[in-house]
Amino acid sequence: MNAFVLKLIAITAMTIDHIGYVFFPYSTWMRVAGRLTMPIFAFLISEGFRHTKNIDKYIKRMFVFALISAVPFFLLFKTPSDVLFAYLFALLGLKGAQHEADKRKKVLKLLGFAVLSLVFVTDWPLVAPLMVYVFYYANYDKRKIFLGFTSVFFICYGIFYLVCVAINDMGLFLANNIQFGLFLALPIIFLYNGTQGPKAKYLFYWYYPLHLFAIWIIDILL
Helix, strand or coil: CCHHHHHHHHHHHHHHHHHHHHHCCCCHHHHHHHHHHHHHHHHHHHHHHHHCCCHHHHHHHHHHHHHHHHHHHHHHHCCCECHHHHHHHHHHHHHHHHCCCCHHHHHHHHHHHHHHHHHCCECCCCHHHHHHHHHHHHCCCHHHHHHHHHHHHHHHHHHHHHHHHHCCCHHHHHHHHHHHHHHHHHHHHCCCCCCCCCCCHHHHHHHHHHHHHHHHHHHHHC
16 A cells, blocks of 8 residues: 555544544444554654655644644544644654664653653644654564554553553543554554555645534534
8 A cells, every 4th residue: 555545544534533423422433443543644654754855844834734723623622732733743753863872862852752742632642652653763664563553552551541440430441442443553554565656745634624624513513
């Protein structure tokens, strides 16, 4: 699969997920389908960083669309920071660590920007930036990708599940089992053939805020 096909799969899964969240909250399969989106885009963000000719321009574009998307995201989910902010912090982390010779400082910069996604309460906090790092530094090695992906998942969600047990909230525990659907993205990502496919860069950037706004409007009308 080329990057264009991966993007089509990701936005289709995202749309199903958001429709399910708003209109069919008890439809588990729609929420699980949506778990494909974040890892696929995390992979594509790592590819964008790897191949971009101008990283500063790439970061600025991500920031602009994160701001644009924040409005419909807040209207729909009542949360101010959309996932593009999480990807923005991932890009800033990669840029900061790119030419850092000291390994300890490199790791601290990467983790620092990942933690900022928690501070700013982005969508997919911590896990999205860490997934971007895994895909970038694994450098197409499927074994490293799987091990890194699995480690990030159980570190991030293991803590969450322990909190659920500690506060005896098994309903929240079971509701978040849909996150295991994130692993369904890996076989799709492993089919990536390294090519870009048809160029439609801004189509995907604009689709994100526009589909959120459309779902919000439909929800109001209904």
